[in-house]
Amino acid sequence: PGIGLLILLLVGGYFTFRYLKSVGADQINSIAVLPFANASGDKETEFLSDGISETLINNFTKIPELKVAARSTAFRFRGREDEPKEIGRELGVGSVLTGKLIQRGDNISVQVDLVNTTDGLQIWGNRYEGKASDIVSIQQRIATDVSSQLKLKLTGAQAQQIAKTYTQNPEAYEHYLRGRFHWNKRTADDLKRGLQEFQHAAEKDPNYALAYVGLADTYVLLEEYAGASSNDTLPKARAYAQKALEIDDSLGEANATLGLIYNRSWQWIDAENEFKKAIDLNPNYPTVHHWRAINLRDLGRPDDALAEIKRAQELDPLSLIIGLNVAVMYMNKNDDNSAVAQCRATIELDPKWWGSYHWLGVAHLRFGRNQQAVSELQKGVELSNRSAWPVSFLGYAYGITGKGSEAKAILTELEEKYPKREATAMQIAAVHMGLGDKESGLKWLEKASQDRSGELVRITWYPPFDSLREDSRFKDIIRRMGLPE
Template structure:
């Protein structure tokens, strides 16, 4: 059934058809209530009419909709209008993994990057007890900014066969026929058969768990590395037979330039016995990260930053459209307090939570770019205010703190001119192209970024842009829990330092590894204090002093907490009319205490 443009399904107005497959047609639509683009997947009537399957699918889709992960396309609604059953999903502007492998002929380093995104999304789903069951290149969308998202969680429940009675005596041919008959569209299953796990191919639905997805993930890895399917034949039955009984050709035999470790990782993912595969997708993800580092180091390739995943939207098959909105940041000019703490300001935040981990990445990458044998070295940079995608003043201290931290940390690198925060605040309420900002500020590179905090989860994305040719030089996204920040900081710092230690001086390496505090709560209090301090009002200065004092109470050896107190007292005369004879000695005392703790 084809739906004409302009037709309405409930609050959704059809704009155009963007894809079709065995699971139904997909349309670009406008959600009139929320004024956003969505992808509407129309379920075939013969599938939707099976109440038992619809019940299982709805239950699974509801669980998937609650995942809320940047590498999983979000399900907004499962609805019905005038007898038409549909799923309203995130709409993504980009290409399927299949198009990137076979049509665009994307290089292996980028494909590994996208598949690492997939592994991260799967890890989130598996932790919630959700198995995809139908991983394939067509169910992976990659946005134009290079961010992969998994589509169609839960849809496999519509076509998954029930466990076959008397399974032990059933032939492969009979099982294959049984599976194919579950789908009403002739031949539609052929697009998925090559990615089934052996337990799926044999109809052992009660034995399917997360390790089935790991097998399918291995099929994706194999295809990315070789450009061929791991299991392929002229007929579905023959393909299923190969999946169950025949080993896939070795990656190295098909692509001699592929890393040896990739052959090993793929082989383990594709083990016939689930007990011999990786038992967790996180294990595979760790090895994949090492592989990416290896490949990128050999080819000198910079990675691609994922976009802010929080307003983007998802389509299917062909290109679609994503939108994100960035909230302006609140920063303010520097004060006279800097006179007391100039030497400490050069030190600033080297890291505690994930924000500092990102900071380290920016520092190391900037140093790397300086040392590269390019025609013109990158010797200057501006850090534009990071966007707070929560649009919540209560979390704005994170984006403000991150921006300030990166600016001060980058300033530690020799031969790198860093534009001060006072010169970039004019961009906080503007949507401006990095190229334009870079030329206005007279720098070679621009660093942009965004953050999102949801409960204990924190997502930070950043991108480094070369102003000369508007080329993205580096990008990364971090999805972590705030409570894991110290371990994350060490992990990312080690990863970046291993790549760049030959490019950094001994002192710069020391600064990268240095901690200002080992107490995450103290760091949070410090960031909040700096946020209030930047507002420059009497009330906010009092709040800032409270936050800085709590940071010092949590960690009495935290030099930056005393820097903050010195900053506050240095402003009280100007903003609160307090006598300088009272505020000056206190500001000086706190600054001296900071220097006693850390004179760098």
């Protein structure tokens, strides 16, 4: 019996060794951090489980040698029960990190599991427990432990980055997570709620750099999503981004935001410089490649813009907004077939998102498929809850397809919204162009110029203004923005 037991132990030890070797010995250089499950049964704590996942993603992207699935890509697996091997194939990553958070009163428990996507075997797992006030240190320990299990060969600086915590104040961190939770929803109401949360985070910890990045990120989007005046929002966005960099000049996210702010402020060289700084600091951050592509497009460099947005898509293949901008860049190169294909691919990712139908309608209109164009544009308007931007282009489409009364009704709707800052002058100009009223179109573009509208930069390529390209007044507006004609 003793010999038999010894043989059994040796054989068992051999297979255990083989198991550990197969899943743990080799370095893995890619990972997807899936949204942690909120097992508390309380929707109000969902921001916390999401926030841990998002922060880990952001920290891991600071390591150039590690390929990290972006947030918008990884979060598409929320609630799905795909096998790790399937996720690995779809995202092209060698490992998947999953987690489950339980909060009971002031106590929290976080279960984390790391799986090898090649064979589906678990590499490692651990449970972290503590008080809610310990969430920052728990997150730091998770990041350090995961990097160790992946056998990443980190420099001292990289090890600090991967476990970096930007605040030790748990209340500030909670407000920041709530702010990002609302910011990611991209509605006017959520952006305003996010603004309040980021402000609370900064009040709780005045040296919390990420709180100021959150404020800057929100203010720079308020014109586009909520109709706010860029004269009011962009100076605030710039001040907050600069404040973040004063606190931490290694924060590439702040440089990326500053680049978009400079783009919307018509400061093209400054924008490009900030984007380059951001890429140097965090080359795996898909948003900086997305926003830099927009800047390159506005500067009349369509080939460079397409290459840059393709890089963003490589880093974040399931992002709706990045996929949509790939379609727009194809349109800028007059490759409408590729644009249509990309719009349809984006619709497959999320059939309820208005943006894909909007731009599919734009592409159909360029092809002269007017009936299909109007149908898709109407879907976009409906799904957006009649947001001013898709409503505006539908009004333009109505105008050029002979539906004058419908176009005029939209014109009235937008003109009533303009004084309340729920629509922009450029959106109104587009409808006038659809109705063939170039003088009114130019008048409203001039108003947008006087407003120093951030979205005015689009007129160099936006279809409603094609017939104005040779008009000296139109060229003057472009010159004043410092853009090539």
